[in-house]
Amino acid sequence: MKVLFVITQSSWGGAQKYVYTxxxxxxxxxxxxxxxxxxxxxxxxxTAKLQEKGLKFVPLKKLMRKVSLLNDLLAVKxxxxxxxxxxxxxxxxxSSKAGAVGxxxxxxxxxxxxxxxxxxxxxxxxxLNPLVKxxxxxxxxxxxxxxxxxxxxxxxxxxxxxxxxIAPAEKLITIHNGLDLPADYFLDQETALNxxxxxxxxxxxxxxxxxxxxxFYPAKGLNYLIDTVSLLxxxxxxxxxxxxxxxRNELERQIKKLKLENNLENNxxxxxxxxxxxRYLKAFDLAVMSSVKEGLPYFILEAMSAGLPVIxxxxxxxxxxxxxxxxxxxxxxxxxxxxxxxxKLLADKELRKRFGEAGLSKxxxxxxxSQMIEKTLKAYSK
Numbered sequence: 001m002k003v004l005f006v007i008t009q010s011s012w013g014g015a016q017k018y019v020y021t022x023x024x025x026x027x028x029x030x031x032x033x034x035x036x037x038x039x040x041x042x043x044x045x046x047t048a049k050l051q052e053k054g055l056k057f058v059p060l061k062k063l064m065r066k067v068s069l070l071n072d073l074l075a076v077k078x079x080x081x082x083x084x085x086x087x088x089x090x091x092x093x094x095s096s097k098a099g100a101v102g103x104x105x106x107x108x109x110x111x112x113x114x115x116x117x118x119x120x121x122x123x124x125x126x127x128l129n130p131l132v133k134x135x136x137x138x139x140x141x142x143x144x145x146x147x148x149x150x151x152x153x154x155x156x157x158x159x160x161x162x163x164x165x166i167a168p169a170e171k172l173i174t175i176h177n178g179l180d181l182p183a184d185y186f187l188d189q190e191t192a193l194n195x196x197x198x199x200x201x202x203x204x205x206x207x208x209x210x211x212x213x214x215x216f217y218p219a220k221g222l223n224y225l226i227d228t229v230s231l232l233x234x235x236x237x238x239x240x241x242x243x244x245x246x247x248r249n250e251l252e253r254q255i256k257k258l259k260l261e262n263n264l265e266n267n268x269x270x271x272x273x274x275x276x277x278x279r280y281l282k283a284f285d286l287a288v289m290s291s292v293k294e295g296l297p298y299f300i301l302e303a304m305s306a307g308l309p310v311i312x313x314x315x316x317x318x319x320x321x322x323x324x325x326x327x328x329x330x331x332x333x334x335x336x337x338x339x340x341x342x343x344k345l346l347a348d349k350e351l352r353k354r355f356g357e358a359g360l361s362k363x364x365x366x367x368x369x370s371q372m373i374e375k376t377l378k379a380y381s382k
Contacts, residue, residue, distance in 0.1 A: 003026060007046075153295045176296055210229075219292055241271065289318065303359070
């Protein structure tokens with residue numbers, strides 16, 4: 001079997017982690033050949049990781065995140081040529097843009113292959129201008145007939161696809177993200193804190209460390225998380241955000257303003273990008289995800305694998321990962337006050353320990369990598 005993965009960006013995020021994890025494990029099978037094609041616009045960590053593992057990555061010069069009729073049509077031609085050269089059995093598309101241009105390229109190609117599309121969250125469900133939402137809905141609807149199978153990462157997204165009548169029920173299936181991280185994958189707390197803060201962590205009287213890993217995109221709701229810190233006692237809490245993105249300047253301005261208004265000093269740390277960012281998770285005492293839109297995020301599964309309690313918003317597939325009051329807490333999005341209340345509850349060390357142990361058990365039982373791979377291979381063969 002030969003599988004061609006197509007993804008819009010190679011800069012690291014949930015979709016890239018999904019492609020990397022699945023492609024790497026697929027390539028280990030003796031009877032499987034894997035090719036990954038991605039936008040050249042942002043050659044990033046995905047490319048480096050694939051090359052390190054000896055996997056074939058084909059840069060696509062015209063496949064870009066930004067909508068551009070000329071570039072998008074040229075990307076269709078580019079992908080069509082690649083399909084006819086490589087003649088894959090499966091074309092596995094990831095992200096809305098790759099889903100549209102990739103499926104059109106597959107339909108126009110002389111070579112016939114099964115087209116599988118993983119939905120990393122429907123764009124038309126995001127908080128966007130109504131005309132923009134309509135545009136993305138029409139794109140999904142128009143190109144749905146060129147796809148044989150839609151893999152939704154959550155039951156939430158599957159139901160959203162059914163409600164919007166994107167495709168018939170038999171084409172839409174749910175396969176949760178899965179991962180399998182060994183216990184020694186994570187840095188110990190002292191090492192992780194030393195690297196993130198460039199200072200030796202203090203004793204148990206130090207502030208409680210709240211942490212998150214996120215690209216600086218509007219959907220991640222980081223502005224609400226930063227507002228949350230201003231509602232907490234300044235001496236008792238510190239927030240570390242690992243990540244980077246276009247909103248950095250805006251977030252820095254927000255932090256500066258809060259520091260002036262609330263006498264905060266170094267309570268909020270923008271730590272920047274980190275290679276294998278999840279390895280630093282044990283620097284945190286608790287993990288928080290403040291997204292206003294999500295699919296089924298790896299961050300929560302990684303945090304539970306690190307034995308952390310998680311507080312997250314009730315959006316997308318997140319409620320499918322957290323048992324409220326058992327492994328962590330669920331709160332409404334855009335609600336700094338509610339986030340602050342739950343963070344204060346987790347100042348209780350014993351409660352953090354109990355939630356962390358329950359989360360670790362849940363992720364091992366319900367979100368294993370082998371389960372994800374097995375279900376996806378079954379979708380390939382249908």
